Amino acid sequence: MTEEEFYKKKIFDKVGINQIKQQYPNLENAIKLWYKSDRYNKIQNYKSFLTNKLKQMIEDGEDINFNSDQLYNLFQWWETTPKVCFYCTLPENFLEELHNQPGHINKRFPQRGKSLEIDRKQADLPYSNIQNLVLACYWCNNAKTDTFTEQEFLQLGQVMKRIWEIRLNRKL
Numbered sequence: 001m002t003e004e005e006f007y008k009k010k011i012f013d014k015v016g017i018n019q020i021k022q023q024y025p026n027l028e029n030a031i032k033l034w035y036k037s038d039r040y041n042k043i044q045n046y047k048s049f050l051t052n053k054l055k056q057m058i059e060d061g062e063d064i065n066f067n068s069d070q071l072y073n074l075f076q077w078w079e080t081t082p083k084v085c086f087y088c089t090l091p092e093n094f095l096e097e098l099h100n101q102p103g104h105i106n107k108r109f110p111q112r113g114k115s116l117e118i119d120r121k122q123a124d125l126p127y128s129n130i131q132n133l134v135l136a137c138y139w140c141n142n143a144k145t146d147t148f149t150e151q152e153f154l155q156l157g158q159v160m161k162r163i164w165e166i167r168l169n170r171k172l
């Protein structure tokens with residue numbers, strides 16, 4: 001068992017720490033260290049964050065049902081994906097600034113719009129198809145719906161990008 005496999009087993013498969021120690025008696029010291037590591041806490045926090053995000057999406061009517069393996073894949077994807085909108089390239093850390101601009105109204109804020117959302121490039125594939133997932137800002141995700149293809153919406157994203165650059169007064 002590697003360190004990463006331990007995290008998956010403990011956090012995503014919810015196997016008890018004592019059970020894991022019994023299964024890998026020669027790794028007892030390593031397991032103790034892994035359990036107390038910053039990495040463990042980070043993954044635990046990521047998992048809560050993603051679980052809440054998925055819960056919100058399910059409440060919004062999305063059909064999502066991840067098993068622990070798929071959730072772990074989603075976590076790895078999330079961790080390594082740049083936090084910018086795939087379509088308009090808006091970085092996540094500029095969202096707050098856009099929302100705080102005068103005259104800017106989003107009735108669904110803060111439920112939606114304060115962080116990047118998970119979008120399926122091809123809307124007829126399930127969320128468990130991780131290769132099909134991208135991060136998108138609320139506005140791109142909302143406008144893309146199931147109507148536009150990835151290639152079509154990348155063109156619209158370029159237009160959105162120019163609008164954000166004007167509003168934020170900087171290049172993205």
Ligand SMILES: [Zn+2]
Nearest residue numbers: 085088137140
């Ligand atoms: Zn966008």
